Amino acid sequence: MTQHQNHGNHDHGSLKSYVIGFVLSIVLTIIPLVLVMNQMLEKTALVITILVMAILQFVVQLFFFMHIREGEKPRYNVQTLILGLVIVFTIIAGSIWIMMFNKY
Amino acid sequence: MSGGKMLRQIHFWILAALTTVLLSGCGSEYLVLNPKGPVAETQYNLIIISTILCAVIIVPVLALTAFIVYRYRDKPDNKAPYKPEWAHNTALEAIWWGIPVVIIAILGYFTVRDTYVLKESPNKEVAPMTVQVTALDWKWMFTYPEQNIATVNHLEIPVGVPVHFQISAEAPMNSFWVPSLGGQVYAMAGMATELYLQADEPGEYAGFSSNFSGEKFAHMQFKVVAKPKEEFDQWVKEVKGTSPAMTKEDYNELKKQGLSEKKLYSAFPEGLFEEIVQRYSHGHDMDHVMKKQPAPTGDKSKETSQETQQSTDMSNMHGMDHSSMKH
Amino acid sequence: MWEDIKEFASTFFVTGDPLIYGADVSIVLTMLAIVFVLTKYKKWGWLWREWLTTVDHKRIGIMYLISSLLMLFRGGVDALLMRLQLAFPNLEFLHADHYNAIFTTHGTIMILFMAMPMMFGLFNMVVPLQIGARDVAYPFLNALSFWLFFLGAMLFNLSFVIGGSPDAGWLSYPPLSQNDFSPGPGQNFWIWGIQISGIGSLATGINFIVTILKMRAPGMTLTKMPLFSWSVLSSSIMIIFAFPILTVTIALLFLDRFAGAHFFTMDGGGNPMMYLNLIWMWGHPEVYIVVVPAFGIFSEVVATFSRKRIFGYKSMVWALMAIAIASFFTWAHHFFTMGTSASVIAFFAISTMVIAIPTGVKVFNWLFTMFRGRISFKQPMLWTIAFIPCFLVGGATGVMLAVAPADYQYHNSYFLIAHFHQVLIGGVVFGYLAGIYYWWPKLFGFKLDEKLGRWGFWFWNIGFYICFMPQYALGFMGMTRRYYTYGWDRGWEDLNLVSTVGAFMMGIGFIFQVWQIAYSIKHGERDTTGDPWDARTLEWSIPSPAPFYNFAVVPHVKEADDWWATKQAKANGTYKQEPAHLEPIHMPKNSGIPIIMSTFWFLIGFGFTFGWVWMAVVGFIGVAVCMWVRSFQYDTDYYVPVDEVRRTEASLGRVL
Amino acid sequence: MMANHHDHSHGHDHHEEHEQLKVLGFWIFVVTDCILFGTLFATYAVMMHSFAGGPTGKELFEMPGIIASTFILLTSSFTSGLAVLAMNKGKVKELIGWLAVTAVLGLAFVVLEINEFTHLAHEGATIATSGYWSAFFTLVGTHGLHVTIGLFWMVALMMQLKRRGINAVTRRKITNLSLYWHFLDVVWIFLFTVVYLMGVM
Ligand code: HEA
Ligand code: HEA
């Protein structure tokens, strides 16, 4: 699509990828919405499903909008992101785990 | 100054300091090193084990340091080998990744084992007695749900009986610590933490608040008296006979900021402790601690007639979920 | 009107204590003296152009260094006051509230306003030189970081004379730090002082990560990078992940105090334990943030003064990274006694002990660097050698603390105090001092006097053991931290007195060091070679003090310890001089925005501290305007012409 | 690594490299922002049931507004992507146009959020109501604040583009801005899921 590149920049996405990303994220928003508004699943299953949808949507944004695959090597940005996500997970899961008091 | 001389001095001081600590370690003022009950005993053993395990590696490394620094000092006549490019040796490096792993594994085993052990009563033969501890600004209130008495800054317990402490606060966070009997646990508003302690020898033990809680924190200490079961029962009777009962007003007075003398009460408002916990509860499930309790606490016994009148105005306390505490 | 002003002044200014009057007077006098000297010698313009607006990493480093030494003095005086009060039982030298304020400021200042800036000072003074870069990745941001730190620290220190000091411990646990128990501005000073400087720290972390990853001289692959730079990378990684947590945590505490929120309050569903949980998620990595660069310094110093390549370079790098990551999984060891479940406690006990493994690897590698080397006992090396036994013992007591059930006995006792001073002083302070002695000639062009330095060294060292070894014993006796006094009945008096003596010996050591600096400015041995220690890394290949553009020609690195290799090659005649090809050098322009913007941050902090929202609003607008203006600036750099480079080099004795 | 052994007398090349550097720095900043939100999410998770007798989210949330703002933000993420496409094609006008659309959508989002907050305050839920509401307002409010700051930034960039067109510096700034905007969208998705969807379940 975008042949017109000065300075030999990488190809920062194409219209197609943006449109696919957009459609996917809309779909991934509507599914949990419908599930929740109509209480279609049992509670735990529902929570898990909508969290998975959110994560999928994050992945979609990463690949189709933020172009995580592109860019120069080594991919310091990807490494930082992964480490950051690990820490975020630790913060959230750790807090919940620790703050459940008085239980074995 | 030469390196050797310097090192000898460093070593002299470290050793001097360590010996002071260790030699005097037997002195009775070293509360932690003179355990008077099974919990403190367990912890004492862990302290010894961990000291030894650490020493096993630290002492040789200290010696090695001294040796290397002495041997390879830059002296014109030093005949020790000099290999400026020698910078890698897989076997050696494997050793020093490996040895600490082993030590940590052993230490970890003991740690985990005792962590679980100390969550339980240290003595399975004898049924534990419950004492509720409330940290106030800057004093400790103890309520005995089974005996239905209460004390301030003074705790008496029977020897040989595990005591199940339920600990909360109506003040900034404190920590309940009786080093001779065992380690501490935090006292926090809106939560009930637990701690088992047991005294094996009669005696008087020092109790501390070890979490900073403001101006008069340094004086927030209490005394623990452990005595044989019969004497303890005798003491309970005495308190019941001679001391006033604690009223709601007394409690409100007590919780105001300030220090307090030792105090004894022949009774306390029913469910006082639970009420204190519930007042600040932040959505935590307290069942686990509460259900170990024999019965709703406080003055519901009809033995001493003068106390009954107080229990009536306690019965319609709001904000309490009695059902969750019934068993 | 007059009455109002009097009323206001009596709450605004802290009064009632000779110490504070003394401080007031000395602050005013110092200020007047500075203003007088600057005016008399017409130095205002110079100060502004050369220092306040500089974006040169070396100057910023020097400013960090000076501020941190001042803070070491303030924190040290606090320590000595505490030790005086504790020297004898029932002493009435300090009241409880003074004592509480003093240990709070001591801890906060030592870690956040002494250790952190000293560390950033070393980052700045060394990293670009060591990796062959002309500056850091974002020089403007670097200046901003410094000024944010500086004004945050000033805000915090102001609490001593205005409004009242914080007094709820260096980590201000709620509910004690909430309005109910700590009304007044003291806690707000704590919150905003740390918040403002914390933003600066975060920016520094980002800055150095990018600098190290992206600005190394050609040929310097990561595996050829000096270990100090590696340690800075490791520390910066921890900074970028830990500091946002701090920012949020104290912002929430502030919302509790200011907006009546219920995060950590006793009532309203607040949960003070959540604060402990969050603050230690930052607090634990924080102590490794400050110690890891010290590890890097030791690695450089040990290799240089053993005249030998560092042993086990790869292990060292792995260990640094392992420490950085693992430090995020141990935070709960600070509240083993909170009554959480056994599985939580067991997990965090093990994860804590695991840190001993990579740390131990580093110790062994240092030892084996000295092994078969030739050790010369210059000042940097002295501090390094003193560090090893001190840190070993301190680390071992750390492992003992990690044994959770035993920690129920140590927690909050003087055993803990002894542990962390041993790692903080033996590790961090000794390490940074080693670094300062080591790189001082590169920054200032002269060495610090050996003889005075040795006096300082011995006083610090012997004083240290006398001060802190007895504290382990006091812990076993049940002496709890943060006691402003104790009675005769406990048997604590002897050891406390000994400890106080040791503290004063460290104070004397510090005085020797101040003397040493003053003396060496005049009499110190000048460094004309640029390489006074016969060292190994790139920073020693350029003249001392380094010119503002660092490298006239960016070096091409061929191996680890490139400068050492070059010297070797020159010595045995295999060195091929490549023709120096000078080019105009691209440099950033100075900017006044960092200091102005930070001043507005100061206003925000000051305004919120006293609840003067209007002032905070002014501050916010000021910050926004500064950012806006900066965004529109495109003319932010310039080229140094070849002629000027040639002239500068010639004046430094180098012919190109 | 700075692979600039060759000519750096060309200021041009140097600029390009420097700008590349700034993209990495900004990316790292975004990751730190992730941690910031993660901490707020953790707080929210722990305070999820701390209503202290006050209103719950389920009682007060009005989903239509929330759903609307979700789609608005999603769309704006898409349009900011289109802006980058326009930039890559070198079309300044188109670029500014898409930025303007994005800004308008962002503004609508902020207005809806302010609306929601006033509604909640009317119903008696403010930051001082209970632990739950403190966590709610801080989490959602911090996101809103980020969006607002993004709007100012966008305006500043549109002005700069007008004045200077597309060059290495503005290119880098737009890249960073769109990164930031996508990131805010991602954060919102999690907010929407955890706070609102799970709140009304
Ligand atoms: C620079 C600062 C620094 C450093 C490096 C450390 C290092 C360590 N710390 Fe320390 N710590 C603090 C600063 C530091 N600490 C502070 C400030 C506090 C208190 C804060 C407060 O409450 O105010 C604290 C508190 C603290 C606690 C909480 C105690 C309590 O509150 O009750 C614990 C518990 O686990 C702990 C453990 C450790 C461990 C295991 C290490 C390890 O990293 C040590 C590892 C090093 C070694 C072990 C030596 C070398 C290793 C070998 C030679 C290998 C072989 C050794 C063995 C197998 C034993 N520390
Ligand atoms: C890097 C961190 C660091 C450093 C270097 C130090 C250095 C010292 N610390 Fe500190 N300390 C902490 C971090 C640090 N500390 C922290 C985090 C706490 C916990 C706070 C809390 O509980 O909240 C603490 C707490 C603490 C306590 C416990 C207080 C209590 O709980 O009641 C004590 C007590 O002995 C103490 C002592 C000392 C001493 C003697 C030094 C010595 O090394 C100081 C050496 C002295 C100097 C460098 C002074 C030089 C000045 C002069 C020579 C001038 C003399 C002039 C006059 C007296 C007017 N510190």
Ligand SMILES: [Cu+2]
């Ligand atoms: Cu820690």
